[in-house]
Amino acid sequence: xxxxxxxxxxxxxxxxxxxxxxxxxxxxxxxxxxxxxxxxxxxxxxxxxxxxxxxxxxxxxxxxxxxxxxxxxxxxxxxxxxxxxxxxxxxxxxxxxxxxxxxxxxxxxxxxxxxxxxxxxxxxxxxxxxxxxxxxxxxxxxxxxxxxxxxxxxxxxxxxxxxxxxxxxxxxxxxxxxxxxxxxxxxxxxxxxxxxxxxxxxxxxxxxxxxxxxxxxxxxxxxxxxxxxxxxxxxxxxxxxxxxxxxxxxxxxxxxxxxxxxxxxxxxxxxxxxxxxxxxxxxxxxxxxxxxxxxxxxxxxxxxxxxxxxxxxxxxxxxxxxxxxxxxxxxxxxxxxxxxxxxxxxxxxxxxxxxxxxxxxxxxxxxxxxxxxxxxxxxxxxxxxxxxxxxxxxxxxxxxxxxxxxxxxxxxxx
Numbered sequence: 001x002x003x004x005x006x007x008x009x010x011x012x013x014x015x016x017x018x019x020x021x022x023x024x025x026x027x028x029x030x031x032x033x034x035x036x037x038x039x040x041x042x043x044x045x046x047x048x049x050x051x052x053x054x055x056x057x058x059x060x061x062x063x064x065x066x067x068x069x070x071x072x073x074x075x076x077x078x079x080x081x082x083x084x085x086x087x088x089x090x091x092x093x094x095x096x097x098x099x100x101x102x103x104x105x106x107x108x109x110x111x112x113x114x115x116x117x118x119x120x121x122x123x124x125x126x127x128x129x130x131x132x133x134x135x136x137x138x139x140x141x142x143x144x145x146x147x148x149x150x151x152x153x154x155x156x157x158x159x160x161x162x163x164x165x166x167x168x169x170x171x172x173x174x175x176x177x178x179x180x181x182x183x184x185x186x187x188x189x190x191x192x193x194x195x196x197x198x199x200x201x202x203x204x205x206x207x208x209x210x211x212x213x214x215x216x217x218x219x220x221x222x223x224x225x226x227x228x229x230x231x232x233x234x235x236x237x238x239x240x241x242x243x244x245x246x247x248x249x250x251x252x253x254x255x256x257x258x259x260x261x262x263x264x265x266x267x268x269x270x271x272x273x274x275x276x277x278x279x280x281x282x283x284x285x286x287x288x289x290x291x292x293x294x295x296x297x298x299x300x301x302x303x304x305x306x307x308x309x310x311x312x313x314x315x316x317x318x319x320x321x322x323x324x325x326x327x328x329x330x331x332x333x334x335x336x337x338x339x340x341x342x343x344x345x346x347x348x349x350x351x352x353x354x355x356x357x358x359x360x361x362x363x364x365x366x367x368x369x370x371x372x373x374x375x376x377x378x379x380x381x382x383x384x385x386x387x388x389x390x391x392x393x394x395x396x397x398x399x400x401x402x403x404x405x406x407x408x409x410x411x412x413x414x
Contacts, residue, residue: 002188003250003290003298004243004281005210007174008257009151010079011116012047012086013364015039015385019398027406030356034399039385044090051261056097058260058271062278063106073278074106074289077257078151081114081135082362084142095142102143108291109139111147111170117361118325120152120161121312122339128161131358132168149174149292153363155212155254155315156322158307162193166207172296174254176315177211181307187211188248190299194306208296209305212254212315216242221255225268233269236276244284249299252292254315317372317379324380325366330393334366337400344407353407360400368392 017036025033059075066073079098087095101107113119114135119128132150139145150170152161157175165173177187191209200206219239223229231238243251256263264270281287290298307313316324326332338360345357368384369392386392 001286001288002243002246002248003288003295005250005252005254005290005292005295006075007110007151007252007254007292008075008077009254010052010077010083010257012040012044012080012083013116013362014082014086014359015043016365016395016399019395019402021398021402027350027352027410030403030406031352031359034356034403035359036385040086041090044086047258047262048091048094050266051258052094053097054266054271055257055260055274056094056101058274060097060101060104062275063101063104066278066282067104067106069282071282071288072106073282074108074291075101076108076110076149076292077101078110078112080112080116081131081138082116082359084138099143102145106291108149108293109143109145109147110174110292111136111139111150111165113153114138115358115361116153116363117358118153118156118322118335118363118366119361120156120164121322121326121335122342124342125160125164127342129164129168132165148172149210149296151175151254154324156312157209157314158309158312159194159196160309161312162207162209162307163197166193170207172208172210172292174210174212174252174292175305175307176313176320177213177252178313178320180311180320181305181313182211185303186248187213188246188251189302190249190296191303191305192301194304196306203301208301210250210252210292210295211305212252213246214315214320216246216251217253217255220253220273221259221263224259224264224270224273234273236273236280239273239277240280240284240287243281244287249302250290250295252295316367318375323372324370325363328369328371328389330371330389330397331366331369334369334393334396334400337397337404341400341404341407344411348407348410350410353403353410356403357407360396360403365392365396369396 014035062073113131149172150165151174155175193206369389370380371389
């Protein structure tokens with residue numbers, strides 16, 4: 001029997017304001033000066049109405065419909081810390097809606113970096129570890145849930161990241177099932193981190209690696225409403241038949257939660273598809289829905305996954321590497337400036353400035369500075385709140401420079 005995990009990324013960033021230099025702004029006011037709260041609220045309210053509330057309600061109803069059945073409907077969420085902050089600022093009812101889902105016991109929460117940052121790519125992994133622990137704490141505080149499975153920002157993965165996550169106590173980590181790391185193998189099996197560190201534990205102690213089936217995931221996330229796609233229209237019975245015909249232990253579907261109602265509009269039939277999918281899937285004797293933590297208990301690893309640091313993978317763009325955020329000189333300069341501020345910011349011990357620095361790490365800011373062409377470029381442009389990548393860079397770099405001046409001015413006073 002093949003086990004299906006249905007996983008959703010839930011994230012909204014704090015978007016940057018159009019920067020205007022103002023030396024009279026105090027340290028306490030720079031949060032409102034650097035970030036566009038009006039735009040954040042407008043987008044958050046829109047996506048709440050189009051996606052979050054209706055999709056949560058559908059999933060809650062589906063879980064309830066199958067609660068007395070032998071085979072249950074189950075889903076998992078990776079919810080960023082900044083998304084939860086936006087919930088508390090703009091719509092606490094949405095937070096209660098997610099709590100309702102978790103209380104069904106058919107929903108699993110997946111560990112993340114609190115700020116959806118690129119801290120895992122810093123040479124010093126201390127900040128990455130702090131953000132993972134921050135996220136784990138907020139999951140405990142708000143949902144009384146301790147994640148056992150982890151997904152890094154945008155599925156960024158290499159051997160070092162996997163080892164750190166393993167040392168933090170997680171039992172499994174998600175990443176992209178790209179051919180670059182699989183070769184001839186299938187993503188539809190449980191794997192294990194490569195044996196590559198001194199004093200590595202025995203295989204049974206090493207972290208499991210769960211791979212996203214990107215083709216089947218993107219059939220829903222990207223191609224669902226594409227009328228030029230040779231498989232359009234995608235119906236629930238057709239998709240369920242594809243799943244039933246797919247060999248392997250597990251099929252990991254992972255997509256942005258905004259797929260439902262925001263990226264794929266209601267008029268496309270995406271909500272009807274979601275409502276019908278569980279019933280169509282569970283018609284097949286060889287299919288069932290599972291939580292990620294159940295997968296790693298159920299199946300033994302089929303092999304090792306080896307990803308050297310210089311070959312880091314992610315789920316972004318055609319390259320499935322980190323070029324979506326670090327692919328041009330503008331992005332690299334901003335990343336280096338933010339990273340190099342760590343010691344100074346932490347030496348100050350100012351919680352307000354530390355939070356601002358971490359908010360500047362949100363990966364979306366660098367994503368908006370990407371200069372790729374063709375379909376990847378169109379996706380970056382779709383998400384960006386700036387006319388061009390260059391505008392995004394100038395604005396981000398202006399804020400970083402202003403913030404840097406404030407940090408070193410405060411340090412000089414001591």
